[in-house]
Amino acid sequence: MAKSWHTEEPNADRRDTKPYDSTNIFARILRGEIPSNKVYEDEHALAFHDINPQALVHILVIPKGAHVSWDDFGARLGGGDCRLRQGGLLRRAQPGMVTRGYRLLANVGRNGGQEVPHLHVHIFGGGLLGPMLAR
Numbered sequence: 001m002a003k004s005w006h007t008e009e010p011n012a013d014r015r016d017t018k019p020y021d022s023t024n025i026f027a028r029i030l031r032g033e034i035p036s037n038k039v040y041e042d043e044h045a046l047a048f049h050d051i052n053p054q055a056l057v058h059i060l061v062i063p064k065g066a067h068v069s070w071d072d073f074g075a076r077l078g079g080g081d082c083r084l085r086q087g088g089l090l091r092r093a094q095p096g097m098v099t100r101g102y103r104l105l106a107n108v109g110r111n112g113g114q115e116v117p118h119l120h121v122h123i124f125g126g127g128l129l130g131p132m133l134a135r
């Protein structure tokens with residue numbers, strides 16, 4: 001894949017993330033205001049199919065707390081208490097993906113291209129993914 005790094009505009013907002021906005025689409029999914037194609041749920045996290053899949057299987061995993069990014073997720077939980085438990089989730093939600101392989105991706109902040117300001121992890125699988133996913 002060709003590299004396409006771009007420098008920021010001089011006056012760009014350099015904060016990585018904005019404060020949590022509870023009107024974001026994933027918060028609305030968590031509140032049951034809009035539907036999702038759910039694959040797994042427990043008290044900590046919800047997993048559902050991405051509405052615009054970029055692989056044969058494309059699942060989003062979101063925590064049930066009001067977190068924009070990994071930075072505030074880790075800070076509020078006091079460091080290393082990551083409750084997404086992706087290995088266990090994958091085994092329940094998509095048997096076969098664990099043994100045949102998958103890709104995890106998290107876009108964070110402006111430079112990371114994060115569109116929805118609620119922490120989420122993309123899980124891609126279901127077939128050979130190639131060297132990297134193009135957006």
Ligand code: AMP
Binds near residue numbers: 060113
């Ligand atoms: P990101 O660019 O990492 O913030 O990714 C946001 C992802 O959310 C994109 O892959 C979208 O296709 C996906 N998405 C947006 N709205 C919905 C929705 N209502 N249900 C499922 N996935 C969604």
